[in-house]
Each structure stands twice: as C-alpha cells, then as structure tokens.
Amino acid sequence: MAREQFPDGPRDELRPPSGRQRTARHALVVGPEVEVEEVESLALSRFPGARWLVAPDATASGVLRLSRHTHLAGPYAPGGPLRGEDRARVYDVACPRERGDAPHPEQSDRDGLARTFPDGLPVREEDRVVQWLVAAARRLHGSVVVDVDDVQRVLTPDPAARIDLTVYSDVWLAPEAALAVVRDVDRRATWAPGGVPWAGPPANSIVATLPHVPQLDDEVREFVHQRAEDADIEALTSDEAPTGYAIHLDLHDDGLIAIEIGGEEALPTSLRGLPWADGGAVAYRVRWYPVDDDLEEERPPLAHRVARGRATPRLGALTAALHRAVGGEIVDEADFLVAHEDL
Structure with missing residues (x-):
C-alpha cells in the first residue's frame, strides 16, 4: 500500500x-x-x-x-x-x-x-x-x-523500557529440569530461596514503629517458630509436586533476573482459542528487577538504562531456552505475542 x-x-x-x-x-x-x-x-x-x-x-x-x-x-x-x-x-x-x-x-x-x-x-x-x-x-x-x-x-513510549517476558505452555518442567535449562544459559542461576536469611523488617519500618503491635513473649515466639518449621518439613517430605517455584540469576550491579514458574487459569486474550490453553497453562515468567528504584520512572537515569540494556539479551536468551524446552507461546508485558526468532 x-x-x-x-x-x-x-x-x-x-x-x-x-x-x-x-x-x-x-x-x-x-x-x-x-x-x-x-x-x-x-x-x-x-x-x-x-x-x-x-x-x-x-x-x-x-x-x-x-x-x-x-x-x-x-x-x-x-x-x-x-x-x-x-x-x-x-x-x-x-x-x-x-x-x-x-x-x-x-x-x-x-x-x-x-x-x-x-x-x-x-x-x-x-x-x-x-x-x-x-x-x-x-x-x-x-x-x-x-x-x-x-x-x-x-x-512516545520507549520500546526498550519493558523487557519482561512470559512463556505459556502445557508442559510442566520439574524444578531440577528447569534449573538445568536455565544453567545451560548461565551457570550462575540458583534457587530463589538462597541468600542471606531475612533478619526481619528494618527498625524504622511501619511495622516496627506502630505502638499497638504487641511484643511476642518467648513462649508464643517458640510456638510460631515450631509451627513454621513443621510446615517446612511437611512441604519438603511430601510426595506432592510443587505448585510453583522460582530461579534467580544475580547480575550484580545490573540487577536480578527471576524466573517464576507456576500454573495459571486466567490467561492473556492473545492465547484465546489455543486448544492446549483451555482451562489454564503453566507460566514461566522471566522478570528483571533492577538494583535501583527507577523501574516505574517514565525517564529513568542513564545508569538504569545501561543496566537494563545489559540485562535484556540475557533475559531474552533465558526465555528462548525455556521456550525451546516447553514450547507454547511467548508474550511480552503487554500480553502481545512474541516470535521466538525475535528474542
């Protein structure tokens, strides 16, 4: 035309x-x-x-x-x-x-x-x-x-501003299999629960400063900890397959890529009509989390854009590897379909 x-x-x-x-x-x-x-x-x-x-x-x-x-x-x-x-x-x-x-x-x-x-x-x-x-x-x-x-x-929105991707598929990868797929792209990938144990909210947080929040005595604190430990043991020893899990890739100054896997029933409109997506699908969400607080800024500073630019190809490679492993469809943050060859 x-x-x-x-x-x-x-x-x-x-x-x-x-x-x-x-x-x-x-x-x-x-x-x-x-x-x-x-x-x-x-x-x-x-x-x-x-x-x-x-x-x-x-x-x-x-x-x-x-x-x-x-x-x-x-x-x-x-x-x-x-x-x-x-x-x-x-x-x-x-x-x-x-x-x-x-x-x-x-x-x-x-x-x-x-x-x-x-x-x-x-x-x-x-x-x-x-x-x-x-x-x-x-x-x-x-x-x-x-x-x-x-x-x-x-x-005029920046085409590079939203880089998160999701693979939807009818194939469920066991956690060990998904980690193997991700580590073929980057050996630094690890389970999400790793890292430094959480030490509680900072002293100046809202929870710590509200006057009406009661202080737990030793007996109640021990009871809560025991219930949490019992739940952890039950989850680790149960034969039931997990309903979701996550894998992290630490990019240091360039932030963190999180791969979050779980079942979803509410799927994007772009997947409507696909036989394998009737009733839901497995979502492999590949998300980037920067080290700064500028993700929601319309015009983020240069350091943020540089980190995002370095993280984008790695995020695309991880998404492509998952798509090769499980098939299905890839969508962007707007739920628009993305071709594998465009990653």
Missing part, C-alpha cells in the same frame, strides 16, 4: 456516531514499515471481538470495530501536531471520553499518563483504549497522540 494513496483523515461516513456520550479522539502513529495486519493483530490481543466494518485496501482506509463504543480508522496521512511526518501512518481512534480523579502526586508514571492527563486519568473504556495505544506504540516503535480536553499531546 503506497503512502501517497492514504487519505488525509478518516472519511466522515466512517466516523461512528457519538450519540449523547462525549467522544475522545486519540491516534496511533507508526512508521511506513508497519502493515495494517500488525495493528489488527495487536488489537485482537486486547479486544478479542475486533472486526473490520470497512476493510482497508490500496486506495482507501478502513474502520476496525474494537468494541461496542470504540472504533479505529486508518491508515491515513498525519496532520495536527504530526503534520510534516511524511512517512508516518496514522490510525484514528474514537472512544467514549471517560475521566476519573486527578493522579496522585506520588504515584508511579511509567508511561507518562499522569503527566499527560493531570486533571483526570482515563477510566473504564477510555483507559483500556489508551493503555492499548501506549502498548501498541511501544511495540511498533511509534507514538500516541492523545486528546486531553481538545488539546493534543504526543506520547
């Missing part, structure tokens, strides 16, 4: 009627290499009932119904704050305008939404749509133009 053939905006007859509900108009902006089928695939990952009301072709844009009240039209040529982006493709999204309370000054703002919607964050359907637009823009290396009280603001 040639870029010069795209219209300058969605045709009036393709715009859904607004009725009494006030409508917000947002836009997804992507590069010329992004095909319509990629946008459709990401939409189906979040809106399983999405379908084309008007299919796009080489001469006209189309309309994709995401839900009862939300429609996506495009692609077409950019305008407004993006006019002059000659090679961009734009998808216009119309959804109900639904705003809630203003963001709390101390809340995390990893995607920049609190900064973008200072007077009231999107809720309900508009929240679903905006969250999907940001995730799709990150995946497609694009931007989102959001409608904030008739003012257009541009969000």
Whole structure:
C-alpha cells in the first residue's frame, strides 16, 4: 500500500456516531514499515471481538470495530501536531471520553499518563483504549497522540523500557529440569530461596514503629517458630509436586533476573482459542528487577538504562531456552505475542 494513496483523515461516513456520550479522539502513529495486519493483530490481543466494518485496501482506509463504543480508522496521512511526518501512518481512534480523579502526586508514571492527563486519568473504556495505544506504540516503535480536553499531546513510549517476558505452555518442567535449562544459559542461576536469611523488617519500618503491635513473649515466639518449621518439613517430605517455584540469576550491579514458574487459569486474550490453553497453562515468567528504584520512572537515569540494556539479551536468551524446552507461546508485558526468532 503506497503512502501517497492514504487519505488525509478518516472519511466522515466512517466516523461512528457519538450519540449523547462525549467522544475522545486519540491516534496511533507508526512508521511506513508497519502493515495494517500488525495493528489488527495487536488489537485482537486486547479486544478479542475486533472486526473490520470497512476493510482497508490500496486506495482507501478502513474502520476496525474494537468494541461496542470504540472504533479505529486508518491508515491515513498525519496532520495536527504530526503534520510534516511524511512517512508516518496514522490510525484514528474514537472512544467514549471517560475521566476519573486527578493522579496522585506520588504515584508511579511509567508511561507518562499522569503527566499527560493531570486533571483526570482515563477510566473504564477510555483507559483500556489508551493503555492499548501506549502498548501498541511501544511495540511498533511509534507514538500516541492523545486528546486531553481538545488539546493534543504526543506520547512516545520507549520500546526498550519493558523487557519482561512470559512463556505459556502445557508442559510442566520439574524444578531440577528447569534449573538445568536455565544453567545451560548461565551457570550462575540458583534457587530463589538462597541468600542471606531475612533478619526481619528494618527498625524504622511501619511495622516496627506502630505502638499497638504487641511484643511476642518467648513462649508464643517458640510456638510460631515450631509451627513454621513443621510446615517446612511437611512441604519438603511430601510426595506432592510443587505448585510453583522460582530461579534467580544475580547480575550484580545490573540487577536480578527471576524466573517464576507456576500454573495459571486466567490467561492473556492473545492465547484465546489455543486448544492446549483451555482451562489454564503453566507460566514461566522471566522478570528483571533492577538494583535501583527507577523501574516505574517514565525517564529513568542513564545508569538504569545501561543496566537494563545489559540485562535484556540475557533475559531474552533465558526465555528462548525455556521456550525451546516447553514450547507454547511467548508474550511480552503487554500480553502481545512474541516470535521466538525475535528474542
């Protein structure tokens, strides 16, 4: 589909009627290499009932119904704050305008939404749509133009900011087998329970300073410890298979990669329809935990980005090894499917 053939905006007859509900108009902006089928695939990952009301072709844009009240039209040529982006493709999204309370000054703002919607964050359907637009823009290396009280603001999420991955499969790896798979990638991997024994909360923590928390006497403390020890012994000597376990890979200054394995019944929409996923699956979650507290920052400092950049290929290699061992599907943090060869 040639870029010069795209219209300058969605045709009036393709715009859904607004009725009494006030409508917000947002836009997804992507590069010329992004095909319509990629946008459709990401939409189906979040809106399983999405379908084309008007299919796009080489001469006209189309309309994709995401839900009862939300429609996506495009692609077409950019305008407004993006006019002059000659090679961009734009998808216009119309959804109900639904705003809630203003963001709390101390809340995390990893995607920049609190900064973008200072007077009231999107809720309900508009929240679903905006969250999907940001995730799709990150995946497609694009931007989102959001409608904030008739003012257009541009969000360009960092594609490298969210690196966690999950393998879903119908194959359960015994703990020893999973550790062997992980150690084929990095011999430093170990069981999660290792490390320095927990010494209790710090002296200045909330629990330690609340006046109404009673002090345990020696008899009660001994009883609690004995019950905990009995539970540990029962778990270690039982013939029942574990329902979950974890493996850690310490990257030192670059943080920690945790592989958390367990069964899950609530699966991503992107796995809907797969026969082996009916009723649930085994999830192999591969997560990165930095040494700093900047994971939820929209623009983390350089040291955080460097550590994340070094951890990303190792996390991808671990995910690929697990996927080779158990099969199934890989999804990213937005629950979008990821191809094995893209790791």
